[in-house]
Amino acid sequence: MTRFTVNGRPADVDAPPDKPLLWVLREDLGLVGTKYGCGIAACGACTVLVDGQAVRSCVTPVSEVAGKRVSTIEGLAEEGPQAAVAQAVQRAWIEAQVPQCGYCQPGFITAATALLAQNRAPTEAEIEAALTNLCRCGTYPAMRVALRRAVELTQKGQG
Amino acid sequence: MARSLTRRLFLVGSALVGGALVVGGGLAWRRLDGAARHRPATGPGETALTPWFKLTPDNRLVVFVPRQDMGQGILSMLAQIVAEELDFDWARVTAEQAGIHPAYANTIVLADGSPPALRGMMENVAKLIGVQMTGGSTSVRDAWGAMRHAAAAARAVLVEAAAARWQLPASDLAIERGIVRHAASGRAAPLAEFATDAAARALPGSPTPKPPAAWRLLGTSPLRLDIPDKVRGVARFGIDVRPQDTTDTTGGLLYAAVRHIPLVRGELQDVRWPGGKPPPAVLHEVRGRDWLAVIAKSWWEAERALGQAELVAGGASATTVSSARLRAQYRAVLDGEDDPKKLPDLGRPIRRVFNAYGDPDRALAAAAEKARFSADYAVPFLAHVPMEPLNCTARIREGKVDVWVGNQAPTIVQWLAAGVCDVPAEAVTVHTPWLGGGFGRRFDLEVIRQALACAKVTDGRPVQLIWSRREDIQHDAYRPMVAARMTATFDAAGQIALWQHEMVGPSVSKSVMGRMNPMLAGDYPPDVTNAEGAMHLPYRFAHFRCRHAQVDLPVPTGYWRSVGNGYNAFFVETFIDELAQAMKRDPYLLRRELLAEAPRHRAVLEAAVSAARWNAPLPGMGWGRGLALAESFKSIVAMVVDVEVIDQKVHVRRVVSAVDCGRALDPGNVRAQIAGGAIMGLTAALKDAITLEEGRVVQSNLHDYPLMTLAECPHFETVIVNSGAALGGVGEIGVPPAAPALGNAIFAATGKRLREMPFRLT
The missing domain is CATH 3.10.20.30 (Beta-grasp domain)
Structure with missing residues (x-):
């Protein structure tokens, strides 16, 4: 057990x-x-x-x-010290219409949340070092837009 | 059952070999005749005026989408087309997967693959067999005929019904955001209030859809309906299916893991377990022709148990085939070898001319040695690698079969399950959840066969069968290895006289259809997918010939996003760059000149070059800029790639594209698909190959079949050229120009001409 x-x-x-x-x-x-x-x-x-x-x-x-x-993705934005950051990340992800097939997205959103919860102003290099997940549909360009927006929202304290 | 299945599959196959080549356009929705009278099931107070949507009492529009969404956004896109015709408020629109019915047949994918003389016949065949299929970038083009006209017809009867009730002329009524309005009197009511009345009226046979100038939704990018659920992690993929059934007393879902013999071809002869029997976690063993599945209460336990099994291969195994050997035999075929004894892995090639004009033989004979230019190219096998590994959940209980599977052709899944389980097709329910990527991979039926074989031994308990990533990479139906010899001759003025494209490769359609049904693996009609992107070029030459030598491979091959266009664009667009260099011409200006008779292509090329500032200086040493142009699926894409090469390592910095797909119905999604396709093409060019050694695939997971990462992803800009031409496809068109534009950029940076993928600088 x-x-x-x-x-x-x-x-x-x-x-x-x-x-x-x-x-x-x-x-x-x-x-x-x-x-x-x-x-x-x-x-x-x-x-x-x-x-x-x-x-x-x-x-x-x-x-x-x-x-x-x-x-997990089911509770990321609901509960825990990262919840507000996760809300910002998810909002940014929806605004930028990131997902295509969507299968890899929970992993990316979780990794992005972990990064932004620990570092409110990550550099491009820090983002790239933290987000080493793989996406086959090629959603990276939209993800970059979403990440910039998520940083903005997190700094403003908005979810 | 078996014979009729074979016949139906043969008709599908005969059409598919053509690929999706010709735009249908203008097909009235009435072409579906009786099938158009089909109405999906509705709840209390709901009305379905056509097969494709219903109105709810609270004035919501529910669209039934008969195509599968693998990330291309088709669920939302087709809902957007219907919502436009009905002038519905996007916030009140939802979409669901449609069931299986002939009304939902994709007639474009079948009819357009056929030779022109057979098109009419194939359209009728498509109606008769009614195959729902998602592929060939045809979904929007098909819906543009049927679904859009049906929505326009429904709009007409809804307005008529409102006019009749209000006793006002229909021409004085307008629909705004799902509300019927009479401006003069201020009367207004939700569309749904007239749905019952409208259902009693005859739908007009030739409705007039809205002109583009009146569009409010099309041409914009409202939030895709699938995105919020995917972001919140609640979208359910095939692998997430958990059949819940309160009447189920069998104990619930079981899991199956599967392992194939390590060879690409052969049969499973024996299974050896340590101690002579499988570990206790294994509830059942199921054996297939070349695979073993074990069923357990946990997939992880089933997979772990399989790790202990030794699979003994036998039969006509291809134990010696290797990529190097295949390459050598391909080269021999290009050199003219026809003797099957010298081509032990390929057999006697079938040589065909797919297109020719002018007098190629005379042009070749006339050209002096120094007026000829020739180069050989090659691409390796490629795996699809959708992020969601293949899986299928099946349940066979009380004469009913349920199949949950991410698939690209639910009708064929239904036929297969009916045949395997010996039940009528009506007893089979195919559930299509979200597809975690497709790219052509989910046309294959093997995983469904395996899941059904497992479900047969579990006494009605559902079984979810999942392939590990290792199985996925080692037992894919690969994009084929193809080799090409490109030849040009120059005339006395130094201009290109002859363009000749010769290539060697298998018929992918024959391989796909042969796996669906081995009876179809014999003689096969010419496979136009081999030559798409090569046989009709927008460039004009005095003499032209496209030849193909079709060989049989001991390796299964499959449709891979953009199919033949993917590798042919690499051959064509690299070779033209080589010619520009040989002729000391700017690669852009040479292409532009050869496009004298192709104004749409020329406009796209100019748009890309202008957006990329083709002649602007590059930032520094080691940088290079390359260009490529490719038409596929009736759309045209030009791509300019900037690279920086540092210590022999290629960094793709920027990709600027221009696209003409007729009209961009959802420009945001068009940009997403161009970038996604380009990333897939760049990934193949920079990173990946499936290689064979001693009959086995060398690569086994994402560590040795790597994908592009966020850090490696270039900056994208995409210009949309709305030419207003007939609609083209969008889901695959980003792939073809990416690899050649990249290779040409690397040449510009380094002077190294890369003729084989994946690119190696050292």
Whole structure:
């Protein structure tokens, strides 16, 4: 039994300790917003926050998050110290109409939220270093617009 | 069942080999005859006036979209077309996936692939078999005929109904944001109030859609209907399907993981487990021709269990094929080799001339050695790699079959499931969730076959089968390896006399159809997709010939975003750059001169060059600027790429495009598709190849089949040229010019001519 919190709620999971957090979220907890893309931490579609840090849940054994706070796309803008930043990021993402197929977007939005929650004025280089997720549709140009807007909204304290 | 399935698939296949070449345009929605009387299911108080939408009592417009959205935005786009004709307020419009019905057939994708003489016949075939299909960048062009005219017809009867009730002339009524208004009296009522009356009236056979000058929604970019859910993470993809059914007493969803034999061709002969049996997590084993699936309560556990299985391959395995060997045989075919003994992996090539004019043989014979210029090009196999790995959820219970799958042809999915499960097509429900990318990959049916095979052994429990990324990369139906030899001759004045495009590659359509049904894998009609982007060029020469040598590969191939246009644009647009260099001409001016008879292409080229400031100095040493022009799917794109090469590493800095797709119905989405397509083309040019060694694919995941990242993504500018010409496609057209424009820019920067993808500078 592994105990942790997901989006502010306690979770008790009866899964093998080496089962990746990604599959615990999707199969045991029914939280399917976090996506499987590669299974080797290369694409970032599975990005979640663990105690506020962006981690790739496909290579994170569930035992590693025992006692920790996990935030997924379902709760990112609802609960936790990053919620206001996540609201700003999501608003900017909608304004810039970023998604195409949308599959990689929860991972990007989560990674962007983690960055902006820790650094309200990231440089272009800091953004590029933090957002190493992969998108096959090629939404990067719209994402750049959204990221600039999200920084603006975060600095103004608007979600 | 099997025979009729074969016949229907053959008709589809015969049409698909043509690709989507000819614009249909102007097809009245009445062409659907009886099918147009179909009405989707409605709730209390709701009225469906056509197959494509309904009005709700609270005056909302719900559009039923019979195409699949894989990121191209088609769900929202088709809703926008309907909302425009009905003058609906965008905030009151929603869209849903339509069910399967002949009314929703994509007649453009079938009819337009056919040779001109057969078009009329294929249109009738399309009506008869009624295939819903998303591909060939045809969805908007198809809807422009049927859906738009149906909406215009509905508008007409709604206004008539209002006029009758109010006893006013219809010509005095106007619709604004979903409200019917009579300006003089100030009377106003929501459209939905007249829906029941309107349903009793006959729809006009030749309705008049709104002229572009009257558009309010089309030509703008309202918030795509799919975007908020995708941003909030609540959009459900195939992999997220969790069939909920209160009557289900079977224990709920099971998961299946699948592994293919490591060889690209062969059969599964045996499975060896350590200790002679699978791990306890495995509930069932299911074996297919070249794959093993295991079913467990968790996909992760099923996948982990598969890691212990040894798959023994047998049968007619291609254990020795390699990319290097294929390349050598391709080269021999280009040199004229026809002997199948010398082409062990390819067999005897079928040589065809796809187009010719002038007198190419005489031009070749007349040209002295120094008046000839020839260059060989090649592209490798490419994987599609949609971000959502292939998956399918299936349930077989009480004679009913449910299939949840991201697909590009639900009608064919229904036929397949009916055949596999031996039930009538009506017993099969195909659910199409959002597609996490498609790019042509989700035409393939294998994952559906596998999921159905698994669902047969679980006593009515639904099974979700997911391919790991490794399976996806190693067992794709790849964009084919293709090699080309481009030849030009010069006349006495030093101008280009002959343009000859010769290439070697497989028929992708034959491979696709052969996998759908092995009975279709025999003789196959000429595959025009091989030569699209090569056989009809906007450039004019005195002599022209496009030749293709079709070979059979031991590797499955598939449609890959932009299909033949993707590699042919690389060959054509690189070669013309080489000719410009040989002729000491500016690559832009030479192209412009050759476009004397192609004013639309010329305008697009000029728009891109002007926006990119073609002649403006580059920022510094190591920079280069390149150009390419490509028509595909009836749209034209010109692209100017700026690169900086530092220590042999290519950095793409800027991509300036101009596009003429007739009219941009959603300019924001056109820009997104151009950038997305270009990024896919640049990624292929800079990074990727699927290579074969000893019958196996070398690459296995995104670490060795990498994708472009945000940091590597150039700055994009896209100019839209609204020529008003017939509509062209948008979803694939960004791909073709990207790689050649990049290669030409690298040449400008370094003097290195790159004739093979992926580009290697060292």
